[in-house]
Amino acid sequence: MIQSELLLQAKEVSKYFYEPEKFKVLNNISFDIHKGEFVTMVGKSGSGKSTLLYLLSTMDTDYEGNIILDGENLTLKTKEQLAAIRNEKIGFVFQFHYLLPEFSSLKNVMIPALKLGKYAKEEIESRAYSILEKLDLKDQALKPASKLSGGQQQRVAIARALINDPKIIMGDEPTGNLDSKNAAIVFDLFKHLTTEFNQTVLAVTHDNDFAKASDRIIEMADGIIL
Amino acid sequence: MKNYKHNINSEIAFIHLISKKKQTMVAALGVTVGIAIFIFMNSLMYGFEVYSVESLFKSTPHLRIYKEEHISQPLIKTSKTDLALLTNPKITKESKKLINPNLIIEALKKQPEVIGVTPNVSVNVFYNNGEAQVTGRTSGVNIEEQNTMFQLEQYIVEGKYSDLKANQNGIILGVGIAEKLNVRLADNISVTTAYGVSKVMKVVALLKTGVTNTDKTLSYTNISAAQQLNKQGASFITDIYVNINDYETAKKLIPKFKQLSGYEVEDWETANTSAAAANKIRKMMAMAISFSIMLVAAFGIYNILNMTIMEKLNDIAILKAIGFSGKDVIRIFVKEAIVIGLIGIAFGLVLAILLVKVMGNMWVGGDIGFFPIRFFPKFFGLGIGFGLIVTTLAGYIPARKAAKLDPITIFRK
Numbered sequence: 001m002i003q004s005e006l007l008l009q010a011k012e013v014s015k016y017f018y019e020p021e022k023f024k025v026l027n028n029i030s031f032d033i034h035k036g037e038f039v040t041m042v043g044k045s046g047s048g049k050s051t052l053l054y055l056l057s058t059m060d061t062d063y064e065g066n067i068i069l070d071g072e073n074l075t076l077k078t079k080e081q082l083a084a085i086r087n088e089k090i091g092f093v094f095q096f097h098y099l100l101p102e103f104s105s106l107k108n109v110m111i112p113a114l115k116l117g118k119y120a121k122e123e124i125e126s127r128a129y130s131i132l133e134k135l136d137l138k139d140q141a142l143k144p145a146s147k148l149s150g151g152q153q154q155r156v157a158i159a160r161a162l163i164n165d166p167k168i169i170m171g172d173e174p175t176g177n178l179d180s181k182n183a184a185i186v187f188d189l190f191k192h193l194t195t196e197f198n199q200t201v202l203a204v205t206h207d208n209d210f211a212k213a214s215d216r217i218i219e220m221a222d223g224i225i226l
Numbered sequence: 227m228k229n230y231k232h233n234i235n236s237e238i239a240f241i242h243l244i245s246k247k248k249q250t251m252v253a254a255l256g257v258t259v260g261i262a263i264f265i266f267m268n269s270l271m272y273g274f275e276v277y278s279v280e281s282l283f284k285s286t287p288h289l290r291i292y293k294e295e296h297i298s299q300p301l302i303k304t305s306k307t308d309l310a311l312l313t314n315p316k317i318t319k320e321s322k323k324l325i326n327p328n329l330i331i332e333a334l335k336k337q338p339e340v341i342g343v344t345p346n347v348s349v350n351v352f353y354n355n356g357e358a359q360v361t362g363r364t365s366g367v368n369i370e371e372q373n374t375m376f377q378l379e380q381y382i383v384e385g386k387y388s389d390l391k392a393n394q395n396g397i398i399l400g401v402g403i404a405e406k407l408n409v410r411l412a413d414n415i416s417v418t419t420a421y422g423v424s425k426v427m428k429v430v431a432l433l434k435t436g437v438t439n440t441d442k443t444l445s446y447t448n449i450s451a452a453q454q455l456n457k458q459g460a461s462f463i464t465d466i467y468v469n470i471n472d473y474e475t476a477k478k479l480i481p482k483f484k485q486l487s488g489y490e491v492e493d494w495e496t497a498n499t500s501a502a503a504a505n506k507i508r509k510m511m512a513m514a515i516s517f518s519i520m521l522v523a524a525f526g527i528y529n530i531l532n533m534t535i536m537e538k539l540n541d542i543a544i545l546k547a548i549g550f551s552g553k554d555v556i557r558i559f560v561k562e563a564i565v566i567g568l569i570g571i572a573f574g575l576v577l578a579i580l581l582v583k584v585m586g587n588m589w590v591g592g593d594i595g596f597f598p599i600r601f602f603p604k605f606f607g608l609g610i611g612f613g614l615i616v617t618t619l620a621g622y623i624p625a626r627k628a629a630k631l632d633p634i635t636i637f638r639k
């Protein structure tokens with residue numbers, strides 16, 4: 001395999017929780033992810049997968065070590081800069097669906113793009129529609145997000161993560177709430193994006209089939225990578 | 227990269243406001259109540275202050291120029307070593323007279339802060355009708371000038387103030403005097419003074435200022451009649467009354483007017499020490515109360531807006547997770563707070579108008595009549611400014627707190 005471009009790097013990343021007592025949840029974690037890779041992360045419950053993903057996605061800045069994304073050391077960035085990086089370069093799908101309940105599915109998908117301001121509104125809207133269509137959600141587009149089923153909400157969240165063509169898509173069990181049919185749709189979509197568009201995906205999963213079909217598996221146990 | 231400004235912050239703020247209409251209205255109502263009470267209480271207190279000052283100015287000028295009464299000095303100077311010289315010091319009568327009053331009046335009229343000047347001949351008198359006798363003070367005035375300066379017309383309850391001009395021996399009596407003497411319009415009374423002068427005068431009008439003490443003692447006559455009562459000639463003037471554009475500045479003008487006239491100058495506060503002291507206390511109380519109301523209203527507004535934002539904490543975390551910065555979050559919530567503030571203020575102004583109207587229609591009776599509350603545009607202006615500042619801060623402070631947090635910190639709460 002041709003050595004492709006380095007995209008995401010964790011360098012000796014450690015994190016502590018102080019409540020209820022001091023506890024090292026991540027212990028000197030280092031790994032690389034290259035452009036175009038479809039990486040899955042597995043490990044038993046409580047091993048620190050979500051915690052690590054929050055650090056990598058810049059949503060938690062309380063850690064030791066360095067995280068480098070697309071050549072930029074995220075550890076040195078201000079919160080405002082990190083917000084802009086999240087907006088432009090990272091698409092994140094939460095373990096639990098986090099949508100803005102007062103907005104329609106379509107609006108939820110469009111908002112990161114409207115924030116980015118790279119395209120005109122009409123363009124963003126048609127892009128959002130086409131992503132929703134791929135995820136079999138076109139008929140739900142105008143419903144308020146709070147009126148969707150759990151699985152539908154999760155797919156809207158995936159669509160939202162894709163809208164800005166991010167450098168990397170990170171998902172914390174993105175298919176956790178989905179039936180096998182929809183999980184397959186999402187998996188195929190990720191696969192398609194990585195192979196056809198050189199997109200990079202890092203997804204936490206408990207689904208062994210899902211993991212096995214990815215390019216690489218990172219296994220975690222008790223705050224370290226095996 | 228092409229850059230489009232999508233104003234997504236405003237859109238989010240707008241959707242938040244309209245999708246929770248009830249909550250928006252409750253928050254706005256909190257602002258409404260705060261603003262209305264703020265304006266109402268201030269109007270109430272200031273109304274009373276203005277009322278009491280105005281009733282003072284029904285007969286007192288802002289400044290009065292007069293000659294200090296001198297004790298007569300012994301003609302032979304005594305030195306310490308000599309025998310003491312017994313004297314009988316008296317207040318000289320001639321000493322009350324202002325020399326060249328017209329010159330002083332002309333000079334005063336040229337001052338930019340002066341809005342009215344009129345000469346006055348003051349004399350203590352007895353009003354008599356048959357057996358009945360009332361002591362008081364008559365003021366010899368140029369009735370037209372007096373009317374312009376003191377709005378006499380407003381307080382005339384019977385007759386016409388201008389009839390004084392046509393009748394050299396006319397007198398405008400306070401209603402309290404008329405009642406005691408049992409006289410009516412066009413009746414004659416006799417007016418006597420300590421100088422042994424007695425004049426028969428015809429009641430041409432009755433005056434009711436509403437200040438009981440004034441109405442029981444004060445009368446107005448022509449200057450010439452008052453000069454006769456003083457047993458003095460046509461150049462005799464005891465006081466010059468001066469009104470200025472802002473009565474609060476009266477004290478500061480004393481030295482200037484002293485120099486200008488060469489005589490003593492007394493401001494209204496010194497002339498009415500007890501009324502002025504009461505006024506000062508009222509003012510301080512009003513300020514203290516006004517400040518407390520502001521605090522209470524501000525706290526109420528802050529609380530309700532703070533609550534509204536705290537309920538949106540999860541939305542804030544989501545927005546931050548998808549790339550909105552802390553500044554964006556602050557902008558969104560300050561916008562929401564300002565809209566809530568504007569709605570609240572608008573209703574608050576309406577409510578304040580209603581409250582002031584209702585209160586102003588309440589009859590208190592006595593010297594006061596209707597409750598002395600009025601519309602003071604300045605309090606409406608202050609209310610708007612105060613409301614905007616408080617609502618903006620009430621949006622800004624909690625939003626800034628939330629904006630500083632990592633999105634995950636919020637989700638974990």
Ligand SMILES: Nc1ncnc2c1ncn2[C@@H]1O[C@H](COP(=O)(O)OP(=O)(O)OP(=O)(O)O)[C@@H](O)[C@H]1O
Pocket residue numbers: 017018019020025043044045046047048049050051052095638
């Ligand atoms: N806010 C917190 N404060 C203290 N401890 C925490 C906190 N969040 C997570 N932990 C602990 O950190 C460890 C790792 O949690 P994390 O959520 O990363 O696990 P996970 O691998 O994602 O598990 P799962 O597969 O169940 O989602 C767990 O032991 C958990 O109890």
Ligand SMILES: [Mg+2]
Pocket residue numbers: 049050051095172
């Ligand atoms: Mg997890």
